[in-house]
Amino acid sequence: MEKNNILQIFSKNMKRLRQNARITQEELSFRSGLHKNYISDAERGKRNISLKAIEKLARGLEINLTEFFMENN
Amino acid sequence: MEKNNILQIFSKNMKRLRQNARITQEELSFRSGLHKNYISDAERGKRNISLKAIEKLARGLEINLTEFFMENN
Numbered sequence: 079m080e081k082n083n084i085l086q087i088f089s090k091n092m093k094r095l096r097q098n099a100r101i102t103q104e105e106l107s108f109r110s111g112l113h114k115n116y117i118s119d120a121e122r123g124k125r126n127i128s129l130k131a132i133e134k135l136a137r138g139l140e141i142n143l144t145e146f147f148m149e150n151n
Numbered sequence: 152m153e154k155n156n157i158l159q160i161f162s163k164n165m166k167r168l169r170q171n172a173r174i175t176q177e178e179l180s181f182r183s184g185l186h187k188n189y190i191s192d193a194e195r196g197k198r199n200i201s202l203k204a205i206e207k208l209a210r211g212l213e214i215n216l217t218e219f220f221m222e223n224n
Contacts, residue, residue, distance in 0.1 A: 083206065084202045084203065084205060084206035084209075084216065085202055085203075087216065088202055126201045126202050126203050127201065127202055128199045128200065128201050128202075129157045129158055129161055129199050129200055129201075129205075130157065130158070130199050132157060133156065133157035136157075142220075142222070143157065143160065143220035143222070144217040144220045144221060146220075147215075147216035147217045147219075147220060148217060149215070149216070
């Protein structure tokens with residue numbers, strides 16, 4: 079069976095981590111400097127985002143990079 | 152002090168993981184379907200690569216995604 083693809087893994091973790099931090103997409107947008115629509119798309123697995131954007135999101139959420147890529151949540 | 156940036160973390164891990172797998176950049180290029188120059192650039196932190204490319208590299212190296220993002224190696 080095909081494993082979950084990276085967009086699914088990343089987007090699911092991103093949404094969960096933001097909700098755990100109890101912040102809105104708008105607040106994450108403010109903290110990361112990324113557009114609110116970009117945040118929304120990323121959480122729906124609609125963006126093939128790059129390393130630099132991933133770093134901005136990790137800083138905005140105050141998490142370690144690895145947390146975005148955990149496969150068993 | 153500023154933490155290492157994500158390009159440094161990723162590129163250092165990528166090179167180490169490829170060397171651990173005992174394969175050349177050319178072999179990883181073949182396995183991942185990414186151009187050899189792209190592999191070389193990524194290992195030197197010169198590419199702001201995207202999620203889909205990261206997935207191809209992880210499959211080529213037969214590793215978990217999180218291994219690219221470990222910060223203490």
